Amino acid sequence: MSTATTRTAVVxxxxxxxxxxxALALAEAGHAVVVNYRSDAExxxxxxxxxxxxxxxxxxxxxxxxxxxxxxxxxxEARVTFGPVTILVNNAGIAAFAPLETITETDYRRQxxxxxxxxxxxxxALAAQEDVTDGAIVNVSTGGTYQHPAFASxxxxxxxxxEAFTVISAKELGPRGIRVNAIAPGPSDTDxxxxxxxxxxxxxxxxxAATPLGRSGRPDDYGSVVAFLTSDGARxxxxxxxxxxxxQR
Ligand SMILES: NC(=O)c1ccc[n+]([C@@H]2O[C@H](COP(=O)([O-])OP(=O)(O)OC[C@H]3O[C@@H](n4cnc5c(N)ncnc54)[C@H](OP(=O)(O)O)[C@@H]3O)[C@@H](O)[C@H]2O)c1
Numbered sequence: 001m002s003t004a005t006t007r008t009a010v011v012x013x014x015x016x017x018x019x020x021x022x023a024l025a026l027a028e029a030g031h032a033v034v035v036n037y038r039s040d041a042e043x044x045x046x047x048x049x050x051x052x053x054x055x056x057x058x059x060x061x062x063x064x065x066x067x068x069x070x071x072x073x074x075x076x077e078a079r080v081t082f083g084p085v086t087i088l089v090n091n092a093g094i095a096a097f098a099p100l101e102t103i104t105e106t107d108y109r110r111q112x113x114x115x116x117x118x119x120x121x122x123x124x125a126l127a128a129q130e131d132v133t134d135g136a137i138v139n140v141s142t143g144g145t146y147q148h149p150a151f152a153s154x155x156x157x158x159x160x161x162x163e164a165f166t167v168i169s170a171k172e173l174g175p176r177g178i179r180v181n182a183i184a185p186g187p188s189d190t191d192x193x194x195x196x197x198x199x200x201x202x203x204x205x206x207x208x209a210a211t212p213l214g215r216s217g218r219p220d221d222y223g224s225v226v227a228f229l230t231s232d233g234a235r236x237x238x239x240x241x242x243x244x245x246x247x248q249r
Contacts, residue, residue, distance in 0.1 A: 005030070005232070006030050006031055006032060007031045007086045007230075008034065008078055008079070008085045008087065009023075009026045009031040009032065009088070009089065009230070010033075010034045010036060010074065010075070010078050010085050010087070010088050010089070010122070011023045011034065011035060012036045012065045012089065012091050012118065013036065013038070013065075013091045014033075014035040014036055014037060014044065014047055014089075014091065015035065015037035015038075015042075015043035015044040015047065015060075016040060016043045016190065016191045016192075017190030017191055017192055017219060018185060018188060018219050018222050019036075019089070019140075019219075020035075020043070020219055021218070021219020021220045021221075021222055022089050022140075022219070023035050023047050023051065023058070023223075024047065024050060024219075024220070024223055025224055025227045026227055026230065027051040027054065027058055028054070028056070028223075028227070029230075029231065031087060031230075032057040032058070032081075032082040032083075033051060033056070033059075034058070034061050034077070034081070034082070034085075035047050035051075035059065035060045035061070036061050036062075036065065036074055036092070037060065037061075037062060037063075038062070038092070039062075041060065041062065044060035045060055047060070048060045059077075059081050059082070061077050061078065065090075065114070065118035065121065065122060066113035066118045066121070067121075071122055072125065074122075075122075075129075079129070084129050084131055084132050085125075085129065085132070085135075086126075086132055087135065088122055088123070088135070088136075088138075089137075089139075089140065089226055089230075090119045090122055090123075090138070090139045090140060090162075092114060093115045093140065093159075094110065094111050094114045094115060095152075095155050095196065096110075096154070096196070097151040097155060098151060098154070099151055100151075100153050100154075103154050107154060111158050112154075112158050112161075115158035115159060116161045116162050116165070119139055119162050119165060123137060123165075123173075127176070132176070132178070133177050134176075134177035135176075135177070135179070136178070136181075136229065136230040136231075137169070137180045137181070138181055138182065138183060138229050138230060139162050139163075139165070139180070139181070140182070140183055140185065140222075141159040141162050141163050141182045141183065141184045141185075141241060142155070142156065142185060143184045143186045143243060143248060143249065144156040144184075145159050145163055145184055146184065146243060146245075147248070159184075162182065163182055166181065166182040166239065166241060167239045170238040171239065174238055179235075179238035180238060181234075181237060181239070181240050181241070181242065182240070183225055183226065183229070183241070183242050183244045184241055184242065184244065184245065185217055185222055186211060186216070186217050186244070186246050186248045187216055187245075187248075188218060188222075189216045189218065199216075204216065210248050211245065211246040211247060212246060212247030212248070213246035213247055214246075217244075217245070217246060221244065225244050229242070
């Protein structure tokens with residue numbers, strides 16, 4: 001484990017996929033990690049076990065981050081277990097693709113609440129900790145905000161809202177020493193992209209062909225970047241959206 005300053009990090013949606021890779025990397029950087037999940041207790045506990053086996057500190061906390069009461073409970077449990085939360089990674093998200101004429105209000109509420117409203121709630125919860133005088137938030141957007149692919153209108157709109165919120169919250173929280181950035185990942189092999197049918201599809205093949213580095217992303221590709229953005233090495237970086245996509249844009 002690293003000897004860098006230990007902080008309490010909350011990673012939302014860390015039971016699998018990109019969130020799990022980010023949780024492992026933050027633990028490797030020496031932080032105590034709260035592995036949030038919505039329903040996959042087994043996945044979250046695997047991530048916690050992996051961190052502890054490597055000598056790190058982690059705890060799994062269930063909670064739907066689109067619900068104010070769950071977010072309050074998540075931050076309370078994090079604080080009681082490890083101390084004030086100074087690193088927050090807003091990774092929990094749903095990617096559902098559909099032709100625009102088929103989008104329903106239910107689809108809108110589900111994706112907007114999970115991908116964007118959750119970010120408002122968790123950012124407020126971090127900022128509400130009056131004893132936090134420095135911190136780092138990383139919001140996990142999508143490279144889709146560069147490519148604007150057909151059938152992703154609702155999903156990309158939720159992430160575009162997240163990116164705007166990133167830039168503006170960086171302005172409001174900067175005077176308190178809290179930095180806010182986003183990463184925009186490229187298509188990656190995760191449970192989410194497997195269950196949506198993306199992995200193995202023609203769309204995935206086209207996406208890999210359009211990626212200069214010639215492969216899909218892996219969870220650890222993002223973990224290392226988030227570890228940097230939340231480190232003192234990135235102390236002069238805020239309000240930015242970093243494309244992390246193997247060069248696909
Ligand atoms: N994979 C890609 O190609 C890709 C590309 C660009 C951007 N992204 C973004 O990266 C993030 C992670 O994607 P992924 O592919 O790793 O997803 P994934 O494999 O589907 O995992 C999603 C994670 O989010 C959690 N989650 C979902 N809704 C939640 C809620 N309301 N409250 C708390 N946790 C919730 C899930 O928890 P449970 O399973 O426990 O319910 C799970 O841990 C998303 O924001 C996605 O938009 C992914």
